[in-house]
Amino acid sequence: MKEIILECDTDEVRIDAWLSSSLEDYSRSYIQKLCQDGNIFVNGERARQNFKLKAGDNIVLNVPEPEMLNILAEDIPLDIVYEDEHIIVINKPKGMVVHPAAGNYTGTLVNALMKYCGDSLSDINGIIRPGIVHRIDKDTSGLLVVAKSNKAHEILSDKLKTHEIKREYIALAEGIIYENNGKIDAPIGRHHVDRKKMSVNLKNGREAITHFTVLERFHDATYLQLKLETGRTHQIRVHLSYINHPIMGDTVYGRKKQRFKTHGQVLHAIRLQFEHPITGEKLQFETEVPDYFQKLMEELRKTH
Incomplete structure (x- = not known):
């Protein structure tokens, strides 16, 4: 059994909604099941899924082993x-x-x-x-x-956790981004309706920061380099959707009708940098732009 201890920072909010927003790995339905099974306590008392939390409430979750x-x-x-x-x-x-x-x-x-x-x-x-x-x-x-x-x-x-692992991505975003570079600073949490999705959540989201640089512009599309300052679930996809430039091929956070058959979002983790956990040696790795990505850029250059 895994024990998780949290302190509520919001008044008059349902426990299942607050916990699912605060804990990225647990859906609202799973939190509700924990409540039903008697595995969530508030200030020492078992809590139901519709319990209204107050700021300062102490919450303990007993999460069964998978x-x-x-x-x-x-x-x-x-x-x-x-x-x-x-x-x-x-x-x-x-x-x-x-x-x-x-x-x-x-x-x-x-x-x-x-x-x-x-x-x-x-x-x-x-x-x-x-x-x-x-x-x-x-x-x-x-x-x-x-x-x-x-x-x-x-x-x-x-x-x-301390952001010492540096991750860089490349992506093709819908529309033309006119700024050559920028910073998206918007907290991310569970979507308030669709619990399988994430969204910018100004009230209960966790800090999320993405830096972008424009590498090339096409007709109605932009080739981007992105650096993560934080690592939230679906962070780049949510942030680009938030600024109205979702990733091409992303039918969850972007356009439902896509211009090209991309089989999912056009997003590639191209660089990884960190100190070796044992030797302390500084390591940096980089991949080539994958074929599916290159072919789509060639198509965009033709239309451009």
Whole structure:
């Protein structure tokens, strides 16, 4: 059983709404189930899902350990950029889910890593996410670092929290962004209606900062370089949608009707920089612009 302790900072808000906005990894329906099972307490008393919180209330969540699942090792090719006994850096292809979850228990990066690494993966995150320090979305391609030892995992997780792991992305955004560079500073939390989505939430969101630089402009599209100062779920996708320049191909946060068949958002994690968790060596990795990205830019240049 995992215990989470929080203090409410808002008056007269439902506990299920506040907790799902404050805890990115837990949906509102899951919070409600915890309430129904008697696993959430406010000031020492069991709380129902419609309990109204007040500023200063002490909240304790008892989160059961995830159900053990038989995750299979699968012989799936990996694009390995770097590897030693402590870490492995992967260039993830577009369309690959990072770790198993409902509806995706095979074909994930974790399934591939279990075959490639055997028992040489950290087990801090349990059977579902062995070695996974940070994630990128299924339809986002690019670099991520995986921990092979628990010590490396703990240190990398701390570096992630203190923003010492530098991540750069490239994206194709809808419309023309006229500023050559800029900063999007807007807090992100759960969407107030669709709990599967994130949104800019000025009241209950967590700090989120994205820096962008324009690399090229096309007809009704802009090629961007983006740097994350924070790492919220779907941060780049939400922020670009917020400034009315959603990522091309993003049917969740962008246009429902797309001009091109992109099979998801055109977003690539192109650079990754951090200190090695054990040796302290400064490491920097960079990938080529992937083929699907290049082909779309060629199409845009033709129309431009």
